[in-house]
Amino acid sequence: MIKTIAWKDNKVIMIDQRKLPLQEKYVVCKGYSSVIRAIKDLVIRGAPAIGIAAAMGVALGALRIRTSKMDQFKAKLDVVCGDMTAARPTAVNLAWAVERMRRVVARNSHVEVAQLKSLLVAEAEKILRQDVAVNRAMGRHGQRLLNDRSCVLTHCNAGSLATGGYGTALGVVRAAVEAGKRIEVLADETRPFLQGARLTAWELVEAGIPVTVITDNAAGYFMQQGQVDAVIVGADRIASNGDVANKIGTYMVAVLARTHKIPFYVAAPLSTIDFAIKSGKEIPIEQRDENEVTHFQSKRNTPRGVAAQSPAFDITPHRYVTAIITEKGVVAPPFKTNLRRLVSLKEPSLE
């Protein structure tokens, strides 16, 4: 299986998701600035994956700091962490991963700088390892929601490529298939970046899971035809009340699913839940360059002089969410109480 991201010889290697599925190219990051650029430019995307990238970026940044004085090291690493957190605003996993790295520093102020650097690299690699384990746990819990011979509609890519491996929404699909169920996937192409047409389709073709690509416009049509049994998407941030920030267009799919009485599931690790905010209204929505709408693969397809807007995410209010699939189990509404309760449960080891 192709790895989304890896740490190798003190470098971070990512598959270039802008070029998939037609080209398998890799980007090698030697410093933390190039990790930030890779995140901003969508070389790597998907909330869990950019969390891992951010942690590895902080580790890279730490390695490149030339001082043996702990105070100086901490001050410089603090800048690295701040820059990394600012790379993209919506997915909370990025801030969560950077916070884990900060805690390694806080816990280990008595050690030598060189040792702290090793601990930071180890923590980044642990975040990657844990993410895969978390996804497999989500898959085990979530796959019970799917019947044999189901058609699952998904939006964007919440698969291996959006995570350390296996995937969140697609992890649930993979787990159902591993449990012997026959699952078909309808993949929304997901404009403007086509994560569905390019990445979800590619992953599922590789996995031998039947997949049909449709335009985002056709999701309602297939629901109306009775061809969709469940919707499963990932998330970039979940507010404590269960409001879900995810790829632009998710909200439309959720409303249509409700209209057709189709269950709408969100698969996301607990690191995606932001208990610091009450509702989706507090989640910042990244506005991306309008060229992503006016151009397609660098080729203009709109008249010169036209305006465009490219919000990258939208908020699905919690009332449209049937359940949230996490590594600790499936959470039903009311999310405000049930998410808190779940997190307070004793954490299983996912090492």
Place this chain on the structure above:
Amino acid sequence: MIKTIAWKDNKVIMIDQRKLPLQEKYVVCKGYSSVIRAIKDLVIRGAPAIGIAAAMGVALGALRIRTSKMDQFKAKLDVVCGDMTAARPTAVNLAWAVERMRRVVARNSHVEVAQLKSLLVAEAEKILRQDVAVNRAMGRHGQRLLNDRSCVLTHCNAGSLATGGYGTALGVVRAAVEAGKRIEVLADETRPFLQGARLTAWELVEAGIPVTVITDNAAGYFMQQGQVDAVIVGADRIASNGDVANKIGTYMVAVLARTHKIPFYVAAPLSTIDFAIKSGKEIPIEQRDENEVTHFQSKRNTPRGVAAQSPAFDITPHRYVTAIITEKGVVAPPFKTNLRRLVSLKEPSLE
């Protein structure tokens, strides 16, 4: 203003809508087969425009029939009419226009073949002229529904390029602007063929009407932000109960508009209403080549071996439609009775 379609020197000239807005090229059709190809290949699209093209195609077919015997002429023209009607299945205007041409034949069986040919050409040109007048009448009626400083969201292109000129949905916008109202348009890009990003944007930039292109995925986001005051779309066929067949994705926009209590208007000439069918369930939905989804401007963007589906239209049930704007006035629900009543009104001359 650039003309969508014209009859000139016994040839049909169409602007090539596949190449807009970056290239303004024209296709010249000398025979009816090339008109059929132009309709199938989307050189020309939009229900009223393909109706006009079909009428002109029949006229071209008539001119090329080499016989002075009326029986032979009629038999051959019947084949032309049948082929033309089969060019695309969903828009009823195509069949409506061919039927108008057939009636010219039925009414004039006493004349010479040469004279009948002239009458057929005259009828096709009249259909074009009337379409523009019909659009202007629709605009006058429909613009009253829009307040000053409104933002109108539209899907696909229901403008000059979809008609003989002026447009249906965009005709309403033009009329509101001509009435002194400040109207902004949010244009869904409308995958897979990008009629919104390419054609609606181009027309409105030319007309100096503020337009912002968004992905189809973002329509729900802008409604949620309170930025959309009304939705206006065209139609390819309207059943007698008011169910609307229109470009794929229209249904999703309609459901979202209802969720946000935004009025959802359909602007269409009476020729779009198919009183022969009771509901949208009877409207055939054209399934187009999956390459339109797997490729973008002839360039593949999906993994090899992946399946795709490309329904070209969807059905918006009448309960989501606030009103239908026609050349005879604005029709409110219940459409089943109100559409019939409207049609039975004395026809105003729109010559």
